[in-house]
Amino acid sequence: MVKLIAVDLDGTLLNEESQISKKNLEAIKLAQTNDVEVVVATGRAYFDVQTIFKNTDIKTWIIGANGATIHQPNGDLFHSVPINKQDAIAILSWLEQEDYYYEVFSNHAIFTPQNGRELLTIEMDRIKSANPEVSIEHLEHAAKKQFSQTGFSFINSYRDLLETDVDIYNILAFSFNEEKLRKGWAKFEHKKDLTIVKSAKHNFELEHKNASKGIALEILANELKINLSDTAAVGDSFNDLSMLKKARRSAAMGNAPQEIKNSCDEVTLSNVEDGVAHFIYSLTKDA
Numbered sequence: 001m002v003k004l005i006a007v008d009l010d011g012t013l014l015n016e017e018s019q020i021s022k023k024n025l026e027a028i029k030l031a032q033t034n035d036v037e038v039v040v041a042t043g044r045a046y047f048d049v050q051t052i053f054k055n056t057d058i059k060t061w062i063i064g065a066n067g068a069t070i071h072q073p074n075g076d077l078f079h080s081v082p083i084n085k086q087d088a089i090a091i092l093s094w095l096e097q098e099d100y101y102y103e104v105f106s107n108h109a110i111f112t113p114q115n116g117r118e119l120l121t122i123e124m125d126r127i128k129s130a131n132p133e134v135s136i137e138h139l140e141h142a143a144k145k146q147f148s149q150t151g152f153s154f155i156n157s158y159r160d161l162l163e164t165d166v167d168i169y170n171i172l173a174f175s176f177n178e179e180k181l182r183k184g185w186a187k188f189e190h191k192k193d194l195t196i197v198k199s200a201k202h203n204f205e206l207e208h209k210n211a212s213k214g215i216a217l218e219i220l221a222n223e224l225k226i227n228l229s230d231t232a233a234v235g236d237s238f239n240d241l242s243m244l245k246k247a248r249r250s251a252a253m254g255n256a257p258q259e260i261k262n263s264c265d266e267v268t269l270s271n272v273e274d275g276v277a278h279f280i281y282s283l284t285k286d287a
């Protein structure tokens with residue numbers, strides 16, 4: 001019997017306007033009423049997730065920063081795995097040198113360089129001038145979505161962070177240049193102390209090697225005294241794979257890439273068709 005359901009946010013619980021539908025909210029409430037724990041598992045920062053849930057009456061456990069943090073339903077931090085300072089400095093200095101737009105997810109804010117948004121505009125302009133016939137509307141949409149998070153704090157350089165005692169949970173690098181993304185992936189994929197994942201087409205994200213949505217799900221299940229054989233997970237992207245593989249029952253969203261669908265037990269509806277509600281109801285029906 002499923003006692004714990006892990007639900008990704010973007011492309012999963014959220015629709016294209018980054019909102020939670022009424023049907024999805026009702027399904028979560030039904031699960032909670034039936035003593036099923038729901039945990040939101042996202043790459044987003046905890047305070048950003050709080051803003052998204054602000055106008056709902058739902059409180060859940062929250063796995064944030066791709067598994068680097070776990071917060072209790074009452075908002076207390078239960079578990080965290082920051083990136084080693086030296087590793088963070090090495091990553092950030094390289095990203096700056098390569099003119100990346102980046103975001104540093106910390107316990108205080110999402111730090112991002114002052115000139116970062118300008119760098120993305122330059123990338124978009126280059127793509128536009130190289131392919132004048134192609135619409136860049138989807139790129140503008142992706143950038144807008146990226147900037148719509150809450151909790152940004154602007155810095156001149158990563159050096160501004162050196163003197164602070166912030167815990168860095170997750171570093172997100174974002175680019176519209178595929179070659180640049182490949183180069184970044186190749187630079188970090190073999191670093192033994194880091195986890196690298198991709199949550200969307202234009203990014204890669206770095207965490208401590210002991211931080212992933214899958215590891216966090218296991219830690220939480222253990223805390224709640226729930227067997228992994230009584231867990232389920234639903235998601236749409238590569239940063240969900242660790243938890244989709246860890247959970248007993250896994251569902252890929254209808255809008256997920258084929259590779260994710262192939263890794264799951266089942267495929268539910270898309271994020272604009274209340275796929276999460278559909279999956280939750282299928283679980284409670286079987287129970």
Ligand code: CA
Pocket residue numbers: 008009010011012199235236237
């Ligand atoms: Ca997602």
